[in-house]
Every structure is written in structure tokens, then in C-alpha cells.
Amino acid sequence: MKVAVIVFPGTNCDNDVCKAIYSSLGIKAERIYFWQELSDNYDLIILPGGFSYGDYLRSGAIASKLEIVNKIKDLSSSTYILGICNGFQILTESGLLPGALIKNNTSKFMCKNVELMVENTKTFFTNLNIKKNIFLPIANKEGRYFCDKETLEDLKENNQIIFRYKDNINGSINNIAGIINKQGNIIGMMPHPERAIIPEHQSCDGYQLFVSILNYWAKNK
């Protein structure tokens, strides 16, 4: 399994993601910088968290217009894509996932461990003995998920909501913390699974999520 981690100017979670992939899957992920060409042979593309382009204009707005994101759009029918935090914002800005992420209703940068409810346990990221309630850290200021009523109905109907906050900490519509696209190969989530891997972290629930990817990929390749 080949994994690419895309690095934009201002991305700061690429190292964490590479380490999480290595410690959970034993795979050395390749960092692809935004100016480099993304080849077709990756099985998983990860857009890590951070502050791409300093969050200018809106979080993820500028990164979503880059050539490398256009390439990811071209590959989006044939590969798995995971967007974490700023990666999720880039995915919504580029139109690969519905909705948008706006400022938390607390107006604060929120950084803490939160309890999440796993709503869909059949996706490529949540299929392997995942507990119903997991703990993952969040670290964002623009993490409030918003979409119109029709989109929300659509998300519910197609079982596209994967993670929901147990308590509505930031005003997200329907407590949404992570969603998947209709086709089932693009996931975006605000919490950071790569920061919940080893016992030194406050939670180890992210480990199983990453192992899920390999399990799903091995079954479906």
C-alpha cells in the first residue's frame, strides 16, 4: 500500500501523520510537496492538518485551488483520500466534500480531547473493531461544520456522517465532526486521529482507525 502525505506551505501535521502511519501500519508514507507532481499510483492520499497559506481568505481556500489539488480531484474516483483538520477544510473548499467549515461559535481556538460517537462503522477508516465512543483531540478555530438543509438530509440518508461530537462543543450542525462522500472513498474530519496513537498520548483510539485503512484496502483491492 502506497501512502502520500501532501504538504502545503503552512501544513504542520505532516510529520505526525507520517509517524502515525508508520507506527500503525508499518508503512513509510511519502511526503509530496505542493510544487511536486503527484503520481497516479498512490492507494491513499492524506491531506494533513495545519494552516495552509496562513488561513488567508478562508481556511483551505487558497490551497484548494492549487494544481496538486486538481490532480487529487482527477484521482478522486480511484483512490482513498483522507483530510484531517485543515485537510478537511481543503476538501470542502475544493468541492470534493459537501458543506463548509466556519468559525467555532465559541470564537476561540479549541484544543482539547473530545468524545466522539462513531456513526458509521463500514467506511475505510472505521471498520475494524471500532468502539462506539472514542476520544480524539481537536485543535482548530474554524471547525464548525455547516451545510444547508438539503445537504444535511442527503448526508443522513446516505449514512455519510461518520463522526459526531457527543457534546456540541463548537456549534457544528447536527454535531458533525467527520463525513464521507457518497462513493465512500473520501473522508474529512476535524479531530486529529494521528495525535492519539501511542500510550503517551491522552488516547490511543486513533491507532485502530489507521489500522482500519489497511484492513479495508486488503479486502477490497
Added chain:
Amino acid sequence: MFKYKVYILPKKSIINPESEQVLLLSKKISNISSLKIGKYIEIESEQEDYYNIDMLCKNLLANTITESYSIVKIDE
């Protein structure tokens, strides 16, 4: 040279904590009832092309899911 002003505001249906907080404080200082914080962008173009500016707003400057925008042409 043609000049345009672009005003971007969060949509009414979305709670905007920034505007709400500033309104709360402003009410103590001045007798106002509403306040909205958004973005203001000035654009210069060598050609008069309203359609192009509109496309730019739709595709980059504003996120039409959460924001509404208006374009005003400046006559000099």
C-alpha cells in the same frame, strides 16, 4: 482602469459569534441595533468585465455556502 468593490458578509442564517460579540460591546458605547462583520476587497481591472469579477467571487473570494457577496463598480 476599472475599479470594483467587493463586499462579503456571512449569510443571515448562520450565527456569527464575532459580529455578536462586537455588537454587544458596541451597544454599550453607541445606540445601534445591528452590526455585521465581513470582508471588503478592492479590485482593479484593465477591462470592464463584471462577469469575470462575479466568477472570481463565486470561485475564490466568497464561499457561497456560508457567505453572500455584492460587487459595486466605482465610477471615477
